[in-house]
Amino acid sequence: TTKGFHLKKTFGKWVICLFIGIILGCIAYIIKTTVGLLQGLKFHYTNHYISKGMQSYAFLTFLGINLLYVFLSSVMVIVAGPLSSSSGIPEVKGYLNGVKVPESLGFRSLFGKIVSLILSYSSGLFVGPEGPMIHIGSAVGAAISQFKSSTFNIYPNIFLPYRNDRDKRDFISVGAATGLSAAFGAPIGGVLFSIEEVSSFWSRQLTWRTFFCCMISTFTVNFLLQGIGSSPDIHDSGLLTFGFSRLYLYRYSELLCFCLLGVIGGLFGACFVFMNIHLNKWRKEKLKLNPFFRLGEALLVTIVTSILCYYASFIFGCRYQSNIIIEQSVCEDQTNTEMVQFFCPTGMYSELASLLFGNPDQALRRLYSRTQNMFTLPSLLVFTLFSFFLSIWSSGLWVAGGLFVPMMMVGAGFGRLFGQIVGLWFTNIDSSIYALVGSAAMMAGYCRMTICIVVIMVELTEGTQYLVPIILAVMIAKWVGDFFNESVYEHLMEQKYIPFLQTLPPHSTSNIRVTNVMSKLVSVLPEVCSVRLLLSILNSNYHHAFPVVNTGETGDSRLYRGLILRNDVLILLKNRVFYRGSGEEIYLDDNFDYEKFMQETSKKPPSLSDLNFDQFELDSFIDLRPYMNSSGITIHNTFSFVEAYKLFRTMGLRHLPVIDINNEVVGIITRKDLL
Template structure:
């Protein structure tokens, strides 16, 4: 299960080559390093901003053409319109699933669990490659444009992360730039920082919510956070906001087709409910509870379905995946076209002039108060305005204030049940799929339902159903994804209404608490299912009574001597799958001494280059403790999310196998160590907080050389 995954390491491997390099570096290099980091952050912002704009323009235009065409045709024949609609959607969905299955399998799904895993220290093969980036961009254009019950926000986070990772290593692994320029980013730690920036940029671009992006990266995806990283992430988000805003300003004049109508704020509801009374807190709490329940149910259902898909359906090959998506697409199209057809139309509200809303909309135009198969002139089809519409517009209609009683309870309920089912079924198909927008759709539907009841029962007050829809959306997302602060800020930023902040906080607290009773958050559950071994921030309770040596299972340690015969090394490497090997040396007096840790990937580099092979079985530093450095540090760097070298790719002659190699210059001389009887809680904290990959369990020390306290670490520049 964990094949295709590898752990990452926050630790800097301070081997001889690294230390040599450090010493050779001038002060100017530090400046260069800082400048480059900021420059790459700028590029990440610009890149993600453009990717988001490109996806948005494409999706809006495909959807726009589709609805315009369908509406034009249904003026004559509903059946022909139906066919065109289904085929249009099918073509888009097919293109999406085709791209994914043929070129970029790692781009399926939302990608957030994988990125979360990456930032927690697990590198899953394929997730940060160039092909995944393209698959994600074009795939999500197809899947979102094709009207499936999924969103483009999750994929945008993945897109941002891919862009960041690729920029950090100077392009794709195959065709990458001279890495001399980017030597700054040749350790896992700097790369992770870049990916964190990328995530934030993705959210900032998706929701046009820069602060929300920073907080999302902080709260939901990263596992390590340093305050100076915060500033860089903040900068990246700000760049995204500027890029997106500029592009939207440019599009406003109609240069981007159907895209560019709205403002920077996606669903502006600044004219929502003005004030709220204490009596309203009860229905709002009810929304929170519903959100918790439905969200937890959503997590559980999608877990079952994904489990089934992974273990039965998707094992049958690519064709099954393609057929599945096509089927889902046809069903979705049929339901979203068919159900509104079967609904009765409602008469237009009378106060049309005051609110500036035309009812019904002129024929051939989609929007609010649409006349869809209505016999009467002054009627509109409420289900069509949310079902037979782009998701963005549907949400806008659901959030809309001053449109009290626009929707009938029956229509909302129908939509809720159908869309919830569709969202569950669509989840886990082989297309890029985000859960934010579907979540907002589901939540705002029941939120508006509750709002309608409140309007009925608390007659006197000035209650806006749209406000309740907003709270519903927050509650469902909270109940499913279990975020708090970031979700709060995102909701405020996408609706541009700060007044609801305390209400959103309340609803989120309740829905998260309710959801937590049943299961973990959506991304954690999915990560677990995919076998991504996330380390939570807290150690498990039973670790208090376990010791370090129990955890490493009394297994015999596979270790290497300092100078080893190449043949022996190869057979040791073949005999197991470990990635780290302790190196044991002997002192002059014959005692053993642990001299460090050697990584498998570094050993492979040495075996392939062969230049360090020597004939003598003696250490190579006999002349004064310094080594000849034949490698630069960057040779040892493994490209992100690729398989890396394998032992089978290396061809060694029989002569080679008889040679020796001295590992001393290449090993990590001081990995972190813990005494054998330390409680596992403490080991866990060490491992998790520092982002380690290997920790040595050693016997209790026999004596102590010194103590380090705060005072010893206060060194002035």
């Protein structure tokens, strides 16, 4: 039956993954179509006035609709709580590294984030949908696998086997990867994101299930987007498609240029992190959690963004459509080269409107287009600067929105610009490759991921032709960025007081022993403990776990026997698993068993203040031994700090008791002791 139970549990995990994949696919589909609808509405009305030449009406319509969207989006965040704003990646990363941010994966945040994201992404703000999708994915992963609600007091028993810390964390990590892959259409990139960025642990089974889940979600999105009846052929294209050229790739000498792009990406990235973090610090100090200030700021950014995008496009001149030379040797989707006419006469197009006035995906496709001569240098420069500074300002507003797409746009902008400048000296330079490489460099520069970004770029553009330049630029961008500061997520986590353990401890700690960092004031519980003593210990501190000790013959030893969680002790108290002590004998008083105990642990823990006991009960005893974790790792006080750190992080521990030569508990290490 043990084997049967395990098989059933494993099968259940696959089923849960299937559901996570399908649900996230549907959510991604809903977001995409709704955004398409809202954007369509906006551009329909704006273009109506543009086609009539009514310039100020057009602008007012454009601004008005944008303001409406952002207003609703920001109000949604105010209603659902600030956890539904921004990308939520720091919270997810924190959770998967063992730090719970309360409510961050709750239903309210999830719903608020979806609605706010749809509105903010439609509004023309420089925010992207990928970061929030990671948060949404984690929340769905937690919801599906746990399938309980403390609000509605529903705790179906079928999900009982998964209601433990480790399984929950696994499903959340699966959800995060799946969210990303559903947003980008990049299943492998999603898996690598989870491996590289969010998880401090790794297992083969988990990777494999994550992969399955990512594929299901990507497939679901594609399936829904294309509809069932309309076309029997599948176009499982990524979000973007990069034209495939067989005639021209790049020269060895150009590798130097790609390295330079990497340096630029690293510098821009470090600069972005610096400015964004300082802005967020200012926000935190001045705007605090005041909803009016936050709403006002969001509206202000919208007004500035709308004015800049609209009037820059307006002021900048028009170009003849015939300037665009379409190369016949390139297999490219023709829609990539369709430009926006804006106020230009027929046969001409507005360069900046093609980049700034429309949806970001289309702008990216144009920047990646293999067709040369679509943009002039000044327009690319203006676009790069606008998108860079507006991204800095938009990130951290009280609307949901991520950074991937805006950063890709910035990178593509300066990449194409750089490519066209290089092209002034050398002939036969394909600036679209530079746009691609620039995007990768910029992404690596701000978030310091590596393989994940390379794979996402490959999956987005459906080609591995430019792997070497992309890898080169990503590596250099990461190095350059790391020279100045850390990734934006790590700075944000610091700002949000989410303690995060780096892979390795600081070098300065290499000669320290654990005795120098551990908490020596550790409260221990005897194996058989009176209720009175238990209550007084629980009341005297807020520790989450207590070593259970054998008091020895003398009664004052603290020989380590196991570890018990505060919540578990509370459950035992609440269920009155008491024995009446009489001499050495203890009598069973209740038919509480281990299975019932496990069911209780998956529910909301009882509160200490709700528990009341009479004198008789206070004199009873609890035997903690059947309920304590006797397979908990302990270390000796001779341990070096570095080894303890590695053990803590690799095994994903929360508490690590320290024992001395006689197995007496002399201290305990928790996450905050390691920071």
